[in-house]
Amino acid sequence: MEYLLHILILIGIYMILSLSLNLIAGYTGLLSIAHAAFYGVGAYVAALMALNCHSPFWVNLICAVILSGLLGALVGIPSLRIRDDYFVIATFAFQVITFSILNNWVGFTGGPMGLPAIPQPDVFGWTVSSHLEFLLLVGFFCVLMLLTCRRIVQSPFGRVLKAIREDEAFAQAAGKNVASYKVMVFVIGAGMAAVAGAMYAYYISFIDPTSFTVMESIFIISIVIIGGAGSLWGPVVGAVVLVTLPELLRFLGLPSSVAANVRQILYGGLLVAFMMWRPQGFLGKYSFEKGSSRG
Amino acid sequence: MTAALLEAAGLRKCFDGVKALADFSCAIQEREILGLIGPNGAGKTTLFNVLTGFIPSDGGIATFKGTNLLRLPPYKIARVGVARTFQNLRLIRRLSAIDNILLSFQNQRGERLRNVFFRRRASVRQEAENRKAALALLKDVGLTEKANDPAEALSYGQQKLLSLVCCLATGAELLLLDEPVAGIAPEMTERILAAIRSLPDKGKSVVLIEHNLDAVMQVCDRVIFMDAGTKVSEGTPQEVRNDPKVIEAYLN
Numbered sequence: 001m002e003y004l005l006h007i008l009i010l011i012g013i014y015m016i017l018s019l020s021l022n023l024i025a026g027y028t029g030l031l032s033i034a035h036a037a038f039y040g041v042g043a044y045v046a047a048l049m050a051l052n053c054h055s056p057f058w059v060n061l062i063c064a065v066i067l068s069g070l071l072g073a074l075v076g077i078p079s080l081r082i083r084d085d086y087f088v089i090a091t092f093a094f095q096v097i098t099f100s101i102l103n104n105w106v107g108f109t110g111g112p113m114g115l116p117a118i119p120q121p122d123v124f125g126w127t128v129s130s131h132l133e134f135l136l137l138v139g140f141f142c143v144l145m146l147l148t149c150r151r152i153v154q155s156p157f158g159r160v161l162k163a164i165r166e167d168e169a170f171a172q173a174a175g176k177n178v179a180s181y182k183v184m185v186f187v188i189g190a191g192m193a194a195v196a197g198a199m200y201a202y203y204i205s206f207i208d209p210t211s212f213t214v215m216e217s218i219f220i221i222s223i224v225i226i227g228g229a230g231s232l233w234g235p236v237v238g239a240v241v242l243v244t245l246p247e248l249l250r251f252l253g254l255p256s257s258v259a260a261n262v263r264q265i266l267y268g269g270l271l272v273a274f275m276m277w278r279p280q281g282f283l284g285k286y287s288f289e290k291g292s293s294r295g
Numbered sequence: 296m297t298a299a300l301l302e303a304a305g306l307r308k309c310f311d312g313v314k315a316l317a318d319f320s321c322a323i324q325e326r327e328i329l330g331l332i333g334p335n336g337a338g339k340t341t342l343f344n345v346l347t348g349f350i351p352s353d354g355g356i357a358t359f360k361g362t363n364l365l366r367l368p369p370y371k372i373a374r375v376g377v378a379r380t381f382q383n384l385r386l387i388r389r390l391s392a393i394d395n396i397l398l399s400f401q402n403q404r405g406e407r408l409r410n411v412f413f414r415r416r417a418s419v420r421q422e423a424e425n426r427k428a429a430l431a432l433l434k435d436v437g438l439t440e441k442a443n444d445p446a447e448a449l450s451y452g453q454q455k456l457l458s459l460v461c462c463l464a465t466g467a468e469l470l471l472l473d474e475p476v477a478g479i480a481p482e483m484t485e486r487i488l489a490a491i492r493s494l495p496d497k498g499k500s501v502v503l504i505e506h507n508l509d510a511v512m513q514v515c516d517r518v519i520f521m522d523a524g525t526k527v528s529e530g531t532p533q534e535v536r537n538d539p540k541v542i543e544a545y546l547n
Binding site: 151152155156157159160162163167169171174175177184188285 | 347374387403407465
């Protein structure tokens with residue numbers, strides 16, 4: 001039972017991550033591979049504040065969101081100047097830098113040893129300790145994020161995001177400040193990823209940099225692409241499928257050394273298969289493959 | 296004659312040593328339809344790109360109602376009141392026809408991030424009004440029944456018509472139309488030309504790049520013939536058509 005709840009909590013955390021990346025990559029067309037960095041910043045800010053300031057859950061969460069959002073602006077602003085492949089490389093660089101800082105600033109982040117013994121969150125007097133309680137907390141934020149995303153993509157604001165994805169020149173000719181929209185969506189996405197980070201830190205109660213590597217970013221992108229980039233429910237489906245699938249491998253009774261590798265092969269194989277036969281993902285309308293008319 | 300709506304002087308633009316614009320000057324009056332003709336590579340589209348900020352100019356000035364356009368980014372130029380269409384037809388192909396028009400309206404409350412979450416009623420009301428206005432624009436050009444179809448599902452001619460409507464929907468006073476009837480069946484050409492002809496009555500000025508000389512003769516009040524980045528001839532359609540320099544350039 002605990003195992004099942006654990007999987008559901010992980011699905012919830014990845015749902016928040018992929019929903020937020022979907023805004024950036026799926027709706028606005030900015031293929032960022034820095035999402036695990038924002039996830040990590042959220043986790044570390046929440047954990048450090050809980051450990052050092054003993055501040056309440058809500059304060060830590062909000063600080064994590066704000067700090068990660070500011071970093072989002074920092075990454076978003078160079079995206080005004082570069083596009084497509086170069087943008088991907090810039091976000092990759094940010095991801096690597098963030099990991100290096102988390103891994104090497106031993107005095108502050110604990111370096112490779114990580115941050116142990118993160119206290120249980122106290123949500124307005126409700127101490128969240130059991131798996132079930134965590135699931136409720138994560139579920140609440142999942143629903144909140146889903147509603148936020150829906151608000152955004154169904155608004156005229158979201159219409160501009162889609163226009164930027166499809167044809168930047170048209171959006172500019174229609175009087176839209178494309179650069180500022182890109183920064184805004186980056187800040188929103190980064191802030192939402194920080195929510196997932198804080199959830200993760202509180203839930204696992206121990207964080208170290210290996211949870212926030214490039215591979216993690218790629219995993220989140222896989223969820224978005226396989227679920228369906230640019231569709232509201234795509235990331236929800238993607239998170240369920242991609243988090244559950246490797247767990248099924250456990251029941252095949254493979255030795256653990258093999259299972260880890262099989263998991264990687266599975267992700268790779270799935271991604272290739274989707275790119276070849278269903279580039280728009282399960283529910284998507286937009287495929288990265290087409291690289292629509294830009295210029 | 297009153298002061299011109301747009302005044303450009305000494306515009307220059309070089310691409311790797313090729314002069315796309317060489318000391319080009321022109322003035323566009325209020326409520327006129329100005330035709331811009333000339334052989335391929337004469338610099339017509341470059342002029343549009345420079346005036347709308349998509350390409351930085353190498354020199355010269357261009358003022359629209361007293362505002363210098365040449366230092367502004369494209370989105371600001373659109374807001375100031377100079378809108379354009381593109382030669383290689385640009386629309387948000389996967390959004391509906393009406394969404395394309397809605398995108399083109401200015402000053403939308405709902406496009407501001409804080410209004411996505413707060414004080415929604417006003418944004419929703421404005422969106423409903425905009426939707427009505429967009430439908431009216433579609434009705435004017437006879438595309439009502441296509442309103443909810445994705446733009447890519449429209450015929451090529453309908454898409455060109457839609458891009459013209461989008462340009463108009465920006466509310467700009469000056470519309471720069473890049474080959475609005477190129478490659479289109481005669482019947483649709485008539486519809487698009489009729490739409491263009493009605494623009495001055497709506498208070499708009501138009502600059503029209505077009506290779507279809509019959510179309511230019513039909514709708515334009517004035518024509519500029521361009522070659523190698525400069526103005527070769529200017530006048531009424533008849534005058535330009537009979538100008539020996541123009542005839543010579545076309546024969547070459």
